[in-house]
Amino acid sequence: MQQIQDKAKKSCMVSFRQLHSHLKLLSNNDLKGTRTESGFNRSFATLFGQDLETFTGTMFLNVDQLEKKLDNKEFQEIGSMASFKVLETQFQMFIKSRIYLDDEYVVMTRNYFLQYTQLAIPEFRDTLIQHMESVKKSIDERAQHTREYDSWVNERQMQTTEEKDDLSTTLDASLVDTESSETESKEQDTRSRSGNDAHADDADLRPIYNEEPMAEVQLSVDNNVFATGQQHTEQPEFNNE
Template structure:
């Protein structure tokens, strides 16, 4: 029993360590998400609302993303909210998290794959407005976007891996606990059998003793009967 207790203690310690790792991977996941979120907020600069720069950026944005700024960013923030809910959930689900990430990633595919970095006059104006509004040049914004999305994706995959390992260890611990309970139950049953067996022997001895006394009394009574029987007198 002492050996089993030691094993149980070690298993519990391992699970606690894995839980700490789970917490750290969640924290890392949220840090990656916040970096991506901060980067994408550059596409919605409230400080420049109604300015000439914003008007120029809206035209540049439509050229780059083939969609108007309000519609695109409105959908973008909704997708970001869905991804954040998935990542911030303690009951982490890899499928839901990755699905939400893919939706956001797909929204930017046209921009990521576009080759609109040529040096003709119109593109130069587009790049200038983009730089003035976001404080980043188009290639730099694109490369940082790809990098941050890659961080989020890898953090989701890493978190999913640790969760799978954690769930596996918890299941093993539950099975071990169940086996220990079964062993304890068997040991208890065996003890009860021994007690019951000893009790039965005692009862037999008591019965035998009482039977002997009863027989003796009967014999005494019979002897007495024989003495006073009238047939024997005559």
């Protein structure tokens, strides 16, 4: 898309330079102070309705303004077309004029115009119109490419934003699953430790007498009783003598 943009700009500037070169024919410095220039000045006033110096001075200002708009990296359709319209309007009187009469004055006008610009009036006008249309067309094409480029950039940005949102959602879901697993694991560990502690408490609370069998206690008592009876039986007999 960027290459298309660059190509459109290049084409636009080519059209502009062709127009600029054609307009320079109205300012021939090589004929300054000559009779041809003087005759051309009179012919020019007839064709353009203004003196040569004033008209060309304004013309080149308009041309420079148009060039700045077209050569700008950030193309602006409205500004470029506005500058073009200003320049186009300046030539409307000449474009619409018709110098086809055969009287002597018209013939002199044609001759001086041809000598000064090296082009006949109809040829100069037709070529001017051609270059004007070419510049206008290139502006329209560049504007169309610019809109397509902007639309493409916006679409790519939206796709990038959606991809980031999807990735963020996936990461959030993964984080929730991880936290849930960790929580469940902690709960299981807690329940396990609680169960072990309960068993330990039961062992601590077991009665002490359960640790010594009753049979052993009874046997000990019987032995003591038996020993006592035996002691009474084995007492020595006294001699009455």
